[in-house]
Amino acid sequence: MxxxxxxxxxxxxxxxSAWAATDDDLRKRANETxxxxxxxxxxxxxxxxxxEKADLGRxxxxxxxxSASGILSCNSCHNLxxxxxxxxxxxxxxxxxxxxxxxxxxxxxxxxxxxxxxxRAQDLRTQAKGPIQAGVEMAATPExxxxxxxxxxxxxxxxxTAFPGEADAVTFDNVAKxxxxxxxxxxxxxxxxxxxxxxxxxxxxxQEKEGLRxxxxxxxxxxxxxxxxxxxxxxxxxxxxxxxxxILPPGDKGRFAVTKTASDEYVFRxxxxxxxxxxxxxxxxGKVWDLEQAVAIMGTSQLGKELSRDEVNAITxxxxxxxxxxxxxxxxxxxxxxxxxxxxxxxxxxxxxxxxAVERATPVR
Amino acid sequence: MxxxxxxxxxxxxxxxSAWAATDDDLRKRANETxxxxxxxxxxxxxxxxxxEKADLGRxxxxxxxxSASGILSCNSCHNLxxxxxxxxxxxxxxxxxxxxxxxxxxxxxxxxxxxxxxxRAQDLRTQAKGPIQAGVEMAATPExxxxxxxxxxxxxxxxxTAFPGEADAVTFDNVAKxxxxxxxxxxxxxxxxxxxxxxxxxxxxxQEKEGLRxxxxxxxxxxxxxxxxxxxxxxxxxxxxxxxxxILPPGDKGRFAVTKTASDEYVFRxxxxxxxxxxxxxxxxGKVWDLEQAVAIMGTSQLGKELSRDEVNAITxxxxxxxxxxxxxxxxxxxxxxxxxxxxxxxxxxxxxxxxAVERATPVR
Numbered sequence: 001m002x003x004x005x006x007x008x009x010x011x012x013x014x015x016x017s018a019w020a021a022t023d024d025d026l027r028k029r030a031n032e033t034x035x036x037x038x039x040x041x042x043x044x045x046x047x048x049x050x051x052e053k054a055d056l057g058r059x060x061x062x063x064x065x066x067s068a069s070g071i072l073s074c075n076s077c078h079n080l081x082x083x084x085x086x087x088x089x090x091x092x093x094x095x096x097x098x099x100x101x102x103x104x105x106x107x108x109x110x111x112x113x114x115x116x117x118x119x120r121a122q123d124l125r126t127q128a129k130g131p132i133q134a135g136v137e138m139a140a141t142p143e144x145x146x147x148x149x150x151x152x153x154x155x156x157x158x159x160x161t162a163f164p165g166e167a168d169a170v171t172f173d174n175v176a177k178x179x180x181x182x183x184x185x186x187x188x189x190x191x192x193x194x195x196x197x198x199x200x201x202x203x204x205x206x207q208e209k210e211g212l213r214x215x216x217x218x219x220x221x222x223x224x225x226x227x228x229x230x231x232x233x234x235x236x237x238x239x240x241x242x243x244x245x246x247i248l249p250p251g252d253k254g255r256f257a258v259t260k261t262a263s264d265e266y267v268f269r270x271x272x273x274x275x276x277x278x279x280x281x282x283x284x285x286g287k288v289w290d291l292e293q294a295v296a297i298m299g300t301s302q303l304g305k306e307l308s309r310d311e312v313n314a315i316t317x318x319x320x321x322x323x324x325x326x327x328x329x330x331x332x333x334x335x336x337x338x339x340x341x342x343x344x345x346x347x348x349x350x351x352x353x354x355x356x357a358v359e360r361a362t363p364v365r
Numbered sequence: 366m367x368x369x370x371x372x373x374x375x376x377x378x379x380x381x382s383a384w385a386a387t388d389d390d391l392r393k394r395a396n397e398t399x400x401x402x403x404x405x406x407x408x409x410x411x412x413x414x415x416x417e418k419a420d421l422g423r424x425x426x427x428x429x430x431x432s433a434s435g436i437l438s439c440n441s442c443h444n445l446x447x448x449x450x451x452x453x454x455x456x457x458x459x460x461x462x463x464x465x466x467x468x469x470x471x472x473x474x475x476x477x478x479x480x481x482x483x484x485r486a487q488d489l490r491t492q493a494k495g496p497i498q499a500g501v502e503m504a505a506t507p508e509x510x511x512x513x514x515x516x517x518x519x520x521x522x523x524x525x526t527a528f529p530g531e532a533d534a535v536t537f538d539n540v541a542k543x544x545x546x547x548x549x550x551x552x553x554x555x556x557x558x559x560x561x562x563x564x565x566x567x568x569x570x571x572q573e574k575e576g577l578r579x580x581x582x583x584x585x586x587x588x589x590x591x592x593x594x595x596x597x598x599x600x601x602x603x604x605x606x607x608x609x610x611x612i613l614p615p616g617d618k619g620r621f622a623v624t625k626t627a628s629d630e631y632v633f634r635x636x637x638x639x640x641x642x643x644x645x646x647x648x649x650x651g652k653v654w655d656l657e658q659a660v661a662i663m664g665t666s667q668l669g670k671e672l673s674r675d676e677v678n679a680i681t682x683x684x685x686x687x688x689x690x691x692x693x694x695x696x697x698x699x700x701x702x703x704x705x706x707x708x709x710x711x712x713x714x715x716x717x718x719x720x721x722a723v724e725r726a727t728p729v730r
Contacts, residue, residue, distance in 0.1 A: 062446050071441065071457050081427050081699045088709060092436050096461035278701045290704060329696045334446045336643045339655060344453060 023201040026209060033216060035227040036194040037274070037324055041185050042110055047125060049181045053162040057182025059155075059332040060175055065148045067138035069094055070344030074131070074179065078106035080329050083278030084186065089286030094139035100252065102286035107327070108274045110184040112231035117284045118255040119234060119269045125180040129172065139345075142172040147342045149175070154335035188275055188324030196321070204321055211318025214311055219303045223270035229322065231272035237283075238266060240304035243297055247287050254284070277320045292316050388566040391574060398581060400592040401559040402639070402689055406550050407475055412490060414546045418527040422547025424520075424697040425540060430513045432503035434459055435709030439496070439544065443471040445694050448643030449551065454651030459504035465617065467651035472692070473639045475549040477596035482649045483620040484599060484634045490545040494537065504710075507537040512707045514540070519700035553640055553689030561686070569686055576683025579676055584668045588635035594687065596637035602648075603631060605669035608662055612652050619649070642685045657681050 041049055060066060061074040077091040077099075078084050084105035091099040101117050109115065115127035131137040132145060149155045149170050159169035162178055193212075195203035204212065215221055224230040234255050237248050248266065255267040268284055281287065282294040295315050299307040307315070406414055425431060426439040442456040442464075443449050449470035456464040466482050474480065480492035496502040497510060514520045514535050524534035527543055558577075560568035569577065580586055589595040599620050602613050613631060620632040633649055646652065647659040660680050664672040672680070 064444070064447075064451075069457060070453050071451065076436065079429070081696050082429075083701065086429075086436065087702065088435050092434060280702065289708065326698050328698075331446050331694045331696060333691045333693075336448065337452065337645065343654065 023209065026213060027196060027199070027201055029216060030212060031197055033221045033225045034193075034197060034229060036197045037108060037111075037187055037189040037191070037227060039189040041187065044110065044180060044184050045123070047177050047180055049184050050162065052158070053178050053181040054185050055182075055332075056158045056162045057178035057180070058329070059158070059334055060179050061182050062332050063334050065334075065337070065341070065344070066132055066140055066145050066175075067094065068140050068144065068345040072138045074106075074128070077103040077131070077137070080106075080186070080327065083107065083275050083326075084109075085279050087280060089281055091137070093137040094135065097136040099136050101284045102281065104271075105275060105279050106183055107186050107188050108228055108272065108324075109231075110180075110187065111226075111228045112269075112272055113233065114269065117268050118258050120255075120258045123180065124183050125173075125176040128176040128179040128183075132175075144342060145175060146170060146172060148337075151338050151340035151342070152335050153338075186327050186329075188326055191274075191324035192321040193318075194324065204318070207314050207317045208321050209318075211314035211316070214307075214315050215318055218299070218305055218307070218311075218315075220298065220315070223302070224273050228272035228274050230270040232270065234264070234267045234269055235302070236265075236267045238301045241301050242266070243301050247283055247285055247297065249285060252284065273319060273322055275323050275326075277323050291319060295319070388574065391578060392561060392564070392566055394581060395577060396562055398586050398590045399558075399562060399594060401562045402473060402476075402552055402554040402556070402592060404554040406552065409475065409545060409549050410488070412542050412545055414549050415527065417523070418543050418546040419550050420547075420697075421523045421527045422543035422545070423694065424523070424699055425544050426547050427697050428699050430699075430702070430706070430709070431497055431505055431510050431540075432459065433505050433509065433710040437503045439471075439493070442468040442496070442502070445471075445551070445692065448472065448640050448691075449474075450644050452645060454646055456502070458502040459500065462501040464501050466649045467646065469636075470640060470644050471548055472551050472553050473593055473637065473689075474596075475545075475552065476591075476593045477634075477637055478598070479634065482633050483623050485620075485623045488545065489548050490538075490541040493541040493544040493548075497540075509707060510540060511535060511537060513702075516703050516705035516707070517700050518703075551692050551694075553691055556639075556689035557686040558683075559689065569683070572679050572682045573686050574683075576679035576681070579672075579680050580683055583664070583670055583672070583676075583680075585663065585680070588667070589638050593637035593639050595635040597635065599629070599632045599634055600667070601630075601632050603666045606666050607631070608666050612648055612650055612662065614650060617649065638684060638687055640688050640691075642688050656684060660684070 041054075043049070047053075061078075064071050064073045064076075066073060072093065077086045077093075079086055084107035085103045088103070090101060091103045093099055104115075104117065109127075110124060113119070115121040115124060116130070121127040121130065129142075132140050133142070149159070156170060159174060159178075160166075163169040163174050166174070192203045192208075196212075215224075221229075223233065223235050226232050237243070237254070242248060253265045255264040255269075256262075258264070271282075276282075277291060280291065281289040282291070283297075288294045288297065292312050295312050296307055299305045299312070406419075408414070412418075426443075429436050429438045429441075431438060437458065442451045442458075444451055449472035450468045453468070455466055456468045458464055469480075469482065474492075475489060478484070480486040480489060481495070486492040486495065494507075497505050498507070514524070521535060524539060524543075525531075528534040528539050531539070557568045557573075561577075580589075586594075588598065588600050591597050602608070602619070607613060618630045620629040620634075621627070623629070636647075641647075642656060645656065646654040647656070648662075653659045653662065657677050660677050661672055664670045664677070
């Protein structure tokens with residue numbers, strides 16, 4: 001009996017070390033392809049993140065007076081209570097208009113090589129100017145925004161402090177820079193996958209490790225790699241097989257609109273997969289609500305592989321380990337408007353019928 | 366020279382003590398009419414405020430999945446970044462519809478004798494059920510809301526913890542109770558007026574004290590008294606002189622709709638004046654953006670007095686001292702939807718044209 005037990009123990013030890021070797025190998029391979037989210041706010045090129053600037057940015061991010069109606073803010077579509085997006089197919093904007101593309105999460109967006117589904121903004125400060133002005137989103141103008149901010153003494157003071165030495169600190173560029181600085185703080189470190197990358201091989205269970213292995217072996221990580229598992233480069237949606245027109249409608253040719261290059265038709269930025277379990281529905285049309293289904297579609301359209309049920313489940317389990325520690329954000333206390341503050345656009349009973357809103361430029365996400 | 370100085374000093378001392386006597390008298394009179402905001406969360410009748418319940422209520426308050434569209438939450442119209450309301454004439458709700466009355470602040474609303482402009486809800490938990498279901502606001506149904514909450518394990522668990530011992534804790538009544546418990550925490554103590562009431566007569570300057578004196582002597586405090594300087598009783602708008610139909614449109618007869626009593630025509634709840642400097646525009650129509658103008662209108666319509674410029678300015682200065690310490694609220698982290706979670710109402714391109722939204726019941730604030 002004693003002998004039998006020690007044989008079992010020896011076998012267990014062997015198995016244990018075999019597993020350990022495999023796990024460590026997996027971890028090493030993973031570290032060649034992915035990077036952990038840092039636990040500190042990253043530096044932003046050309047826009048140092050100071051506390052004053054990020055605090056101002058938090059106010060602007062939540063201030064609906066940056067919209068024509070006075071009810072929409074950055075947080076309306078990039079809701080920090082819900083994984084940094086709105087969990088809708090496409091967003092609802094000014095005049096209850098439906099936006100053309102699914103709202104991407106703002107979380108960890110500072111790590112993306114470029115912003116928007118077609119990557120047309122090279123950084124977050126360029127991105128921030130888009131939705132404020134888009135007729136289907138906040139429908140404001142730089143003049144309107146600056147009119148609001150300059151009419152409020154506390155805002156004037158905060159711009160001065162956040163951008164010291166500038167004669168006129170309240171500019172649309174600085175609005176965008178402050179928002180970028182705040183957004184750079186919205187990172188989600190310490191996901192179980194990060195813990196795994198950093199050395200704790202027990203942070204993932206067997207199925208999740210199998211999912212990670214499959215994610216690398218089947219080719220997902222060819223596009224979804226780096227710190228954000230995506231967000232770094234552009235690829236055609238439907239490399240192997242184009243999905244149905246509900247998921248990839250012919251009217252939206254993606255990056256083609258930016259580069260006007262035929263090879264960029266239906267090309268989109270590889271979606272960053274951090275916190276993907278929190279940001280359904282999926283794809284630029286937001287037509288797929290189920291993460292398993294999204295994984296299966298990616299298998300056929302991008303890799304030409306019919307993934308088995310078990311494979312889909314394992315990859316999905318792995319994707320769930322990408323949910324990191326969410327930023328705890330205190331609601332700002334916005335200073336009151338003054339007699340000089342431009343008032344929100346008078347609400348036409350049905351502004352869409354009158355075409356008031358749609359006359360403005362309508363850039364897409 | 367020495368003698369001259371000491372005479373001046375003696376006179377100053379005399380004047381000082383005379384002022385002190387007057388100030389103390391003013392403070393005593395004020396304490397007979399008003400009460401300070403307590404610094405602790407008040408007890409709520411029939412709904413003890415526990416941390417678990419208030420935390421759950423904070424989640425529900427911010428969760429747009431309690432609306433048909435998936436974009437509107439309690440915080441949309443009662444924005445905690447902006448004095449607890451939306452700073453619009455009347456709110457924008459489902460399908461970009463315009464609400465019929467100005468959104469009242471949620472701050473200190475726990476101290477009101479009843480809720481809504483016509484006082485038709487006796488408490489905050491009754492009030493909370495209104496906007497969730499109103500077709501012009503969140504346009505949801507209790508079934509829809511419970512469908513969402515029951516589909517999400519974390520919500521189920523949190524309801525169990527917040528309402529221990531209840532077999533089925535996820536009920537619409539408990540949704541309302543949790544929201545009420547959170548809202549009871551949204552109090553704003555330590556305004557300068559509270560400091561004055563509590564003994565620091567230097568918390569108000571001379572003009573503000575004059576404003577307080579006028580507020581009591583001209584009769585404002587006849588309706589605006591108690592802890593919230595209002596919110597306790599109902600009065601006709603236009604006791605002496607009815608304001609113009611832009612400010613008091615004939616279509617909204619106020620409390621008459623609740624009591625069906627002729628004497629309640631154009632009767633509204635005396636507005637609570639706490640934080641009034643943060644909650645422009647004013648009156649149930651929200652047609653007046655300027656606090657001075659609102660004070661002057663009240664003088665003529667309610668008191669039959671043409672207040673002088675100086676009197677209006679002094680009363681307004683006093684009203685500014687009613688802004689208290691705003692609650693610091695952390696954005697909740699809402700649990701993700703599941704495959705079972707009902708999806709937001711499919712967005713009809715123009716839902717108002719189709720009449721989808723307006724078919725629902727449309728109660729007013």
